[in-house]
Amino acid sequence: MQPLISIIIPVYNQNEELEKALDSIFAQSYKNIEVIIVDDGSLHEVRHIPMRIGISPEGSTRNKIQLIRQENSGAPAARNRGFEEAKGDFIIFWDADIVGETDMLEKMYMALKSNSDASFAYCNFYFGTKKMPSQNFNIKTLKQNNYIASTSLVRRKDMVLWDESLKRFQDWDLWLSMAEEGKKGVWIDEYLWTAEIGGTMSSW
Numbered sequence: 004m005q006p007l008i009s010i011i012i013p014v015y016n017q018n019e020e021l022e023k024a025l026d027s028i029f030a031q032s033y034k035n036i037e038v039i040i041v042d043d044g045s046l047h048e049v050r051h052i053p054m055r056i057g058i059s060p061e062g063s064t065r066n067k068i069q070l071i072r073q074e075n076s077g078a079p080a081a082r083n084r085g086f087e088e089a090k091g092d093f094i095i096f097w098d099a100d101i102v103g104e105t106d107m108l109e110k111m112y113m114a115l116k117s118n119s120d121a122s123f124a125y126c127n128f129y130f131g132t133k134k135m136p137s138q139n140f141n142i143k144t145l146k147q148n149n150y151i152a153s154t155s156l157v158r159r160k161d162m163v164l165w166d167e168s169l170k171r172f173q174d175w176d177l178w179l180s181m182a183e184e185g186k187k188g189v190w191i192d193e194y195l196w197t198a199e200i201g202g203t204m205s206s207w
Contacts, residue, residue: 005035005112007091008112009090010037014040021040024100031105037091039088069088071084092158092160093112108156114189123181124188125191126194140190145178151174153177
């Protein structure tokens with residue numbers, strides 16, 4: 004039995020992007036997932052979105068979606084709220100503007116399974132059509148430049164909370180905080196997801 008992966012999606016006024024993200028999530032080859040959508044006070048509610056996503060052959064997709072609505076508090080607060088509700092042994096923060104390759108979760112899980120000393124798995128990605136390569140984990144270079152995106156698979160037991168006071172560099176702070184506790188990541192040298200320009204990463 005595959006361990007449960009909790010996919011946390013913070014969303015703010017991104018209905019169209021969210022539908023694409025959910026389509027790619029439910030097309031994943033890794034099937035034991037739960038999806039927690041945290042609507043961070045969107046002007047247009049996203050309650051209808053999960054109902055418009057295709058139902059899996061087992062008929063269970065609808066039951067795998069949890070929707071939480073909160074007052075607008077920012078991305079870190081939305082991610083922390085989702086983490087509080089998550090039940091999985093593994094966590095991934097999947098922004099609403101991200102479309103993943105079908106084997107994305109499976110490859111991230113296998114990377115952690117093969118590297119028991121790693122706390123999280125990360126990869127290269129596309130920002131629009133631009134390639135965003137990463138590199139092997141090294142705390143010295145991480146202190147100089149962030150090369151790890153927030154959409155990385157994390158062992159729940161090693162997760163720390165997001166700093167809700169930060170307006171920028173939130174993911175960088177997260178990885179540095181984990182590194183200070185002796186946690187390290189494993190790099191998958193593949194492009195496993197794409198972020199749409201104008202979405203969460205560039206405009207939250």
